[in-house]
Amino acid sequence: MQNFEKRRDRYDAFASFENPLVNLSFELxxxxFRPYCKQHGLPPFHFFLYHVLHALQGIDNFMYRIHKGEVxxxxxxxxxxTVLNQDQNLNFARFEMTEDLKEFIARSVAAKEFAEASEKIVNTTAKLSEYDQRRNIHITCMPWLKLSSIEHPIYEHKSYDIPSxxxxxFSDARDDGKLTMNMSVQAHHGFVDGxxxxxxxxxxxxxxAKTIAS
Incomplete structure (x- = not known):
């Protein structure tokens, strides 16, 4: 928490706001990586999800939470x-993280299939402890749309601390070996800056880059 103490005054300032959230949309x-995924039989969405979640895990500012009034x-x-079930209704996939890419993807695919098959909403945080409810990252993908911005539903802005x-x-393949997608990142501004x-x-x-080069 040493890094947080260096910005506690920033947190205190934003925590006093009715809505302390920052939401940035940008072209990532x-x-x-899709040729690599095709070569290795890996679903591109789950491959990309692996790298998004592990990148988040490596930056302290996305790991701060408010628990029982303390950071x-x-x-x-x-x-x-989020996934769509067979009725085209929202549902949630959830599984334990792992460092191993192939195991992560296997767990992710299994969690997706379970959520897709369920008519009832599953994997909400209602039955989790207050602490385990903080152990979360909200992720949604809309592959049908070229995303420009998004406003997430928030129960109470003032105490909201989970990044979304x-x-x-994804864009078409580019001549320079890159692809792009529009991404939105929302987080508590007391923890996260641009x-x-x-x-x-x-x-x-x-x-x-490291994975596809290996």
Missing amino acids: EVPE IKIDDFWASY LAWGR YHIHLLAQAIAAGI
Whole structure:
């Protein structure tokens, strides 16, 4: 928590706001990874999700939470994201994170299939402890749309501390070996500035580059 103490005054300032959230939408540029996924039999969405979540885990500012009125730093979080079930209604996939890429993807695919098959909403945080409810990242992908911005539903803005990420469809392959998608990152401004979102974008791209080069 040493890093947080250096910005506690910023947190105190934003925590007094009725709505302390910052929400940035931007074009994320990453190495074109779909040929790698095709070569290795990996679903591109789950491959990309792996790198997004592990990039978040490596930046302290996205790991701060408010628990029982105090700021804490969580050690890890659930891997979770929205899916559509067979009725085309919203549902939630959730599974335990892992460093191993193939195991992560296997768990992610299994969680997706379970959520898709359920008529009732599953994997909400209602039955989790107050602490485990903080161990979360909200992820949604809308592959049908070229996302420009998003406003997430918030129960209470003032105490909302869980980062929310969304992205739209991937661009076509580019001649320079890159692809892009529009991404939105929302977080408590007491924890996260635009600079940290920039660091996240860099970390996602670097993680993908490292994987496809190996």
